[in-house]
Amino acid sequence: MPPLFIRIFVDTWYNLLPAPWVQIAVMLMSVLCGGIVGGERQRREKPAGLRTLMMVCLGSALFTTTGFAFTSSTGDSGRVAAQIVTGIGFLGAGVILHGRGSISGTTTAATIWVTAAIGMLVATGYACAALGVSILIRVMLLAVRKFEVHRYGGMKAVGVEVDFAPDGGKTRVRIERVLVGFEGAAITTQWASSSEECERLSLQLHLPQHHLHELLGEIADISEVIRIERTSYADASP
Known part of the structure; x- marks a missing residue:
């Protein structure tokens, strides 16, 4: 035994x-x-x-x-x-x-x-x-x-600017929670306040295309987001 x-x-x-x-x-x-x-x-x-x-x-x-x-x-x-x-x-x-x-x-x-x-x-x-x-x-x-994140679907290097209403700081918390879901990707953030009614988030992303669409879609679903604009777009090496 x-x-x-x-x-x-x-x-x-x-x-x-x-x-x-x-x-x-x-x-x-x-x-x-x-x-x-x-x-x-x-x-x-x-x-x-x-x-x-x-x-x-x-x-x-x-x-x-x-x-x-x-x-x-x-x-x-x-x-x-x-x-x-x-x-x-x-x-x-x-x-x-x-x-x-x-x-x-x-x-x-x-x-x-x-x-x-x-x-x-x-x-x-x-x-x-x-x-x-x-x-x-x-x-x-x-x-x-x-x-x-690094291999599937082809990597995309994209700059994105997001304008949103602060809502007492709650909108930033919602956006940060979305970004947490994409931990491991190359995401660089920069927060700026243009006025009391509007703040801006600048993102430098390095994601597969389907994850990029998923991330931007989740941010767009936040009702306080006013505008999303891609500032640059380039193919990155897989």
């Missing part, structure tokens, strides 16, 4: 720990896995952040564990897992935003969906496998985005 250290990674924890310690360990691991994935979403200020994904992962683990309590005489345990998949779809749909000619939030919705799957995997006892998947997803969210 393999040593305990190896069995922790390859065997289900239900064969390694007695009740109720195995259930406690499974729940704690689900919270950890949700936190690993949710930390990236929280850092980028997405609607479903750290607490949300921790709760999604924990909830999925709880429902799956509860399903194990059903026997053939009381019901089908597989139905509980099936309803998790259905229910999590409604939660994911709630974070998808439809703007004017654009859709955002699909990556966050997919992250919620896969986090629920991680919670189900933890609840089956394969907690180390779930931990590995959580780390893989975190790496994907970070590394693949950087790859997209």
Whole structure:
């Protein structure tokens, strides 16, 4: 028989720990896995952040564990897992935003969906496998985005000027929140106040074209934005 250290990674924890310690360990691991994935979403200020994904992962683990309590005489345990998949779809749909000619939030919705799957995997006892998947997803969210920003779709170097009504400083906060979503791209900002009624933001962007359109579209959706003008445009090396 393999040593305990190896069995922790390859065997289900239900064969390694007695009740109720195995259930406690499974729940704690689900919270950890949700936190690993949710930390990236929280850092980028997405609607479903750290607490949300921790709760999604924990909830999925709880429902799956509860399903194990059903026997053939009381019901089908597989139905509980099936309803998790259905229910999590409604939660994911709630974070998808439809703007004017654009859709955002699909990556966050997919992250919620896969986090629920991680919670189900933890609840089956394969907690180390779930931990590995959580780390893989975190790496994907970070590394693949950087790859997209620098390689996919052709890079564009663009200067943009944005005039907006300050609204007591709230408009600047909204714009800064949009810019946070494009962290990793070459974005240089310069804020200036031309009057009490109007302020200007000068941007130097280096983005793939589809990300450029997404960024400008999100800024344009802010009602206090008065004008957006491109001051320069040049193809950049991929």
